[in-house]
Amino acid sequence: MLWLTWRQHRMQVLLTTALLAVLGAVLLISGLGVAGFAAQNAPATDCVADTPACATYSVEMNERMRLVGEVLGWLPLLAPAMIGAFWGAPLLAREFEHGTHQLTWTQSVTRRRWLMVKIVGLGAAVTLGGLVLSGMVNLWLAAFDVPPYGVDYFSSRWFRLVGIIPAAWWLSAFVLGVATGVLFRRTLPAMAVTLAVCASAFFGLLKAPPLYAEPERVVQAEVMDDPVPDDSLYVSDYWINRNGVKFTSQERALALAGSCGTDETTKKYAKCSFSLGYRQVAEFHPVSRFWQFQWTEAGILLIPALALGGVAVRRALRPRI
Template identity: 35%
Template sequence: MTWVVWRQQRAQLITLLAVLVVGAAGVLLLRSSMSSYLDTHGLASCIASGVQPGSTCGLAAQEFQAVWFDRMKIGQLLVLALPALIGLFCGAPLFARELEQGTHVLAFTQSVSRTRWMATKFAVVAAPALVVLVVLQLLVTGWLNAAGKLGPLVSGPFVYSNFGTSGLAPVSYALFTFGLGMLVGALSGRTLAAMAVTLAVFVVVRFVLTGVQQFLLPTQRVVSDDPSQPSVTDQAALVVRSGYLDARGTPVPDGAEDRIGQCGSRGNTEAATDLATCYREQGLAKSFSDIIPSSEVGTLHLVEASIFGGLAVVFVLATGWALRRQT
């Protein structure tokens, strides 16, 4: 049974192997070249600090980013795209092509149960696809870490491209699209339709979950006693809400910008020299921010992965139900 499935899926498996070899070779070569650039231009000490105002790394670091930043973003794009491609070209055709061509009838007449047939096809294709994804994810992550704050990681772990290419995110996305593609293919029996629906649903779900990401974890409120200064010290944190508190500790409603404007220069009136005092005179006693700290990014990965993973399990079970109903 396994040998037959390997033969049926050899095109996808050969393609996955080619993606792994070409992708891994490309990332490794680019990382090696980038490391040489860092050493040649004396930027090794700037990896941890990045481009800071007044830093001696400033100009050289900016030149480095002009050469390498977009290349690293392309590496991230590869990892972002792979889960969708796995669902489109591995998950969607897995059963849709059999139903479309009628070859499922032969499989159903064999001594092997439909459940075992489905499980074998799933394992033979899904396992190699996930291995390819994880290997490329680790290689790209290592490449980004080698650049440190000179690369895309300077934007923080919650930025779309950084979050979607780290932790459990790529694997959970791939399981979701693979399971979705299988289900739509088993229900429709049309490969192209399954691919189109899989891509559309994945894009919509990713967009929705990215929009509500900030509500998946409880926030922490940080407060600055100086209302003229930002309250957030964790620059990599996800800021959900920010504003000002009055003397009683109550958030100031919309319109704080107008009060702040009273402390700036207006016409012949010069700006206030003591901004903190001026802000308090306008009823802005403190500044605050509701944040998800950067240390919680792993927890957010777990929450999101549980959503995508749970949906993937539902899709797999529903696919089994759909195949058992096929004649």
């Protein structure tokens, strides 16, 4: 069965492996170049952003990240969609469409074993591919994560390219494709539905991480530097009065226009606002919640996908009268 599975699906496996290898080579070359540049040009870790040395260094690092980052930015959407459409959807839909399952299921291998070997074997390969992608991107980003330059792993740009999220997206898309193949029993409709669902799930979850837990709050009652810790996931900020009533910045500006003026950028204006009982509230998620959010999104993806896959497999195993 393993040999048959390989023979039937080696094109998808080889093509995906080749694409990962090419991407790995690009990331390796880029990472080595960045590491060499950082070793020779990194200013003091406490440099001020508006000084020439620090500003020049940051601009160069941003440019080096942008060149490869623009390509990587498409992967959280395209990679799961392609896995679902070209690995998952044809897996059983093609068998039903061509009628070859009728011959296969009359052989010595039971249909349950036939299904399990195919789904589990290819599912494991898909999961491994997602983890390989995550490992390569994480090593590449590590070359940039050298003070004073830093990488925000919580940002929507990188959150779905590191950790376990790529593997979760790839596996859930694969199972979705298998399920649509069983339900539609036609390859092209199954592929189309898989692509549509993957795109809908991606855009639906794109801004969802801040909702995965109750954010922490910092109440600012005096002029100070940014109270939100570095590398945190910013949620929102707003103003409250001494009674705890929530105000938008515009409402606060109108209320204080007579007492504090209208130039909100000065420390004098901020001190005046605080002296009249106003407080600024910042909501954020600390960086310590990164893995909690990774597992949360993995569960959101995998639980319904595996449930739908289980229903599809039961339907595939049920004899048709």
